[in-house]
Amino acid sequence: MFKCLIIDDEELARALLESYVKKLDFLELHGSYESPLDAMVTLKEQAIDVIFLDIQMPDLKGTDFAKMIPAETKVIFTTAYSDYAIQGFELDALDYLLKPITFERFLKAVSKLKVTHTEVSKTEYITIKSGYDLHKIKLEDIDYIESDSEYVVFYLNGRKIMSYQTLKSLEKTLPTSMFLRVHRSYIVNKAKVTGLKGRDLLLNEIIIPVSDSYYNTVKSELF
Incomplete structure (x- = not known):
């Protein structure tokens, strides 16, 4: 749709x-x-x-x-x-x-x-540059992405990869069918979201804050 x-x-x-x-x-x-x-x-x-x-x-x-x-x-x-x-x-x-x-x-x-x-x-993978290393990652393996100053941190099934880029630039490259910006510091994998408690998104035991400006979008997109 x-x-x-x-x-x-x-x-x-x-x-x-x-x-x-x-x-x-x-x-x-x-x-x-x-x-x-x-x-x-x-x-x-x-x-x-x-x-x-x-x-x-x-x-x-x-x-x-x-x-x-x-x-x-x-x-x-x-x-x-x-x-x-x-x-x-x-x-x-x-x-x-x-x-x-x-x-x-x-x-x-x-x-x-x-x-x-x-x-x-069809874009099932993303290549992440971390230091001198390149990581080919399945999009479905990404739980969420967090902004950390001039870096972003990818959280993937219990491990994490840090990359020198901004969340804003990354947001433009990720498929909107799979990922959603929920906070100025967070992008989540829609498929990994398990609930919404107040202003917090739940990814099983992980808690991700939702900004006021993104709250209505989160409700309409995910629930």
């Missing part, structure tokens, strides 16, 4: 896209907004897979907003102006839909989500 947002200042355009999303069982609408500014709160609280984003809007152009969203969130531009196509693809958009948008063209665009998801899921 791919979580999506619709952002378009035209009500009829939003309604059309909403009707298309409802027809597909692999899409889940988490918000439909008239302005990109209204969508910012949702993006902070939830991990969104794709945004259907109009380009020409009064408050903030879609091409400018696309530069502000998380790197793992895909963008499908929607616009009535074909001259924006090149700019859209320069921003690494998943697709570019020219209005009026037919369902067939919409379906072709969102089908690309399945292709990119499959490619990510």
